[in-house]
Amino acid sequence: SHGGPPPWSHRKEDPTMLSSATNSLLRPMVRTAARRHNNATLDLSRGMTILSKQSAEEYKKENYTERMKNTGRPVSPHVTIYAFPIAALSSITVRVTGVALSFGAMGVGMLELFGGTGTSLSVFQDLGGAYGPLVAAGAKFSVAFPCVYHYLGAARHFAWDEKPDLLTNIDVEKASYALYGSSLFISVGLMIV
Amino acid sequence: PTERKTKIGQVSRNAGTMLSSISTSSRHVLALTKSLAIRGLATTTDASLKVGSTAVHPPRKERIKYFKIYRWDPEQRQKPYLSTYPIDLNDCGPMMLDALIKIKNEQDPTLTFRRSCREGICGSCAMNIDGVNTLACLCYIESPDDKKSASSGKATKIYPLPHMYVIKDLVPDMGNFYEQYRSIQPWLQTENGKSEGQAEFLQSKQDRAKLDGMYECILCACCSTACPSYWWNADKYLGPAVLMQ
Numbered sequence: 001s002h003g004g005p006p007p008w009s010h011r012k013e014d015p016t017m018l019s020s021a022t023n024s025l026l027r028p029m030v031r032t033a034a035r036r037h038n039n040a041t042l043d044l045s046r047g048m049t050i051l052s053k054q055s056a057e058e059y060k061k062e063n064y065t066e067r068m069k070n071t072g073r074p075v076s077p078h079v080t081i082y083a084f085p086i087a088a089l090s091s092i093t094v095r096v097t098g099v100a101l102s103f104g105a106m107g108v109g110m111l112e113l114f115g116g117t118g119t120s121l122s123v124f125q126d127l128g129g130a131y132g133p134l135v136a137a138g139a140k141f142s143v144a145f146p147c148v149y150h151y152l153g154a155a156r157h158f159a160w161d162e163k164p165d166l167l168t169n170i171d172v173e174k175a176s177y178a179l180y181g182s183s184l185f186i187s188v189g190l191m192i193v
Numbered sequence: 194p195t196e197r198k199t200k201i202g203q204v205s206r207n208a209g210t211m212l213s214s215i216s217t218s219s220r221h222v223l224a225l226t227k228s229l230a231i232r233g234l235a236t237t238t239d240a241s242l243k244v245g246s247t248a249v250h251p252p253r254k255e256r257i258k259y260f261k262i263y264r265w266d267p268e269q270r271q272k273p274y275l276s277t278y279p280i281d282l283n284d285c286g287p288m289m290l291d292a293l294i295k296i297k298n299e300q301d302p303t304l305t306f307r308r309s310c311r312e313g314i315c316g317s318c319a320m321n322i323d324g325v326n327t328l329a330c331l332c333y334i335e336s337p338d339d340k341k342s343a344s345s346g347k348a349t350k351i352y353p354l355p356h357m358y359v360i361k362d363l364v365p366d367m368g369n370f371y372e373q374y375r376s377i378q379p380w381l382q383t384e385n386g387k388s389e390g391q392a393e394f395l396q397s398k399q400d401r402a403k404l405d406g407m408y409e410c411i412l413c414a415c416c417s418t419a420c421p422s423y424w425w426n427a428d429k430y431l432g433p434a435v436l437m438q
Binding site: 055056059063064065068071072073074075076077078079081082083088 | 267428
């Protein structure tokens with residue numbers, strides 16, 4: 001029989017009111033929540049998903065991530081195991097090439113600032129001539145590809161802004177392959193020229 | 194290793210029917226033959242009369258496939274790891290869930306996962322199989338093209354839904370997902386209320402058509418847990434499943 005809520009039910013130790021809802025005879029057997037970093041035992045009351053009006057208030061009280069940190073549970077693997085679709089890969093490549101271009105532009109800026117006007121041009125001419133054709137080709141490709149890919153990727157975004165009907169699974173998949181293919185083709189062309 | 198109890202049962206059943214269909218006198222001859230054969234003194238070379246011949250049912254070659262499954266025990270202070278299990282596909286149902294249940298029954302009873310309907314309607318068995326979030330009960334172990342080639346070379350990797358807090362093995366904590374669903378008040382709401390004397394809200398065919406494509410959602414969380422934005426901002430971003438509802 002229900003003997004009423006225990007005297008500590010208003011305090012932090014019983015946030016989900018497990019103790020008041022539990023039979024008073026069984027109460028000592030129920031582990032009440034202790035907000036401590038304890039690796040051996042898991043926080044029973046806050047770890048479990050007991051959906052109720054109380055749980056809704058619970059979730060509002062504290063950030064979910066913060067609460068889960070106290071349980072000691074691991075986060076399941078994500079980036080390392082997920083099979084990203086070509087659309088996701090093409091999108092993140094736009095961002096990666098953008099970051100690379102930023103660093104490249106900053107590098108050129110630094111060279112010009114500290115080396116005087118024309119330093120970067122002489123560096124490029126050095127790379128092109130002094131170290132052989134392989135290094136020259138590699139250098140040309142590593143500049144051409146980010147420029148071309150990022151530019152075409154942005155163009156793709158503008159196309160989507162104008163025609164959102166193109167944002168279907170099939171069309172975006174085709175567009176991703178087209179983006180990779182055309183960027184590679186143009187970059188190799190620029191590398192050879 | 195999986196046991197092939199059914200094969201032994203089949204052989205003995207066949208031998209029994211063979212014996213019962215032969216006349217009495219022949220049966221005596223056969224019994225004599227059998228006892229002599231046991232003593233290594235067979236008097237006949239007719240293979241079809243030999244008791245216990247396995248020529249009736251040709252033995253099937255094993256098709257072993259390996260499953261690498263994410264494991265974590267909250268009671269042990271260990272990091273999560275991958276356990277590898279071999280399954281003879283000739284002895285197993287076609288779906289991933291069949292393989293999981295077979296592993297749990299025969300090899301490792303501690304393997305923990307959620308499951309219920311086994312027909313793709315409840316959403317319990319949602320997990321990440323070979324990098325793709327899907328329902329284990331609907332995911333074929335081998336696609337029909339695979340069956341032709343020797344597909345048992347590559348191991349299947351099974352993980353829980355990505356970037357979720359793991360309760361045990363393949364069981365993630367769905368609390369946040371359910372609370373987000375609750376927060377959108379997932380029921381039909383009216384703006385104007387009922388007019389005087391109105392009994393029920395009638396639904397036109399056009400109104401019903403608006404629900405198509407959305408009412409079928411079983412809230413398995415495969416889509417939300419596939420979204421990198423939901424990985425990084427699960428507390429603020431509701432995720433595709435909840436947004437669609």
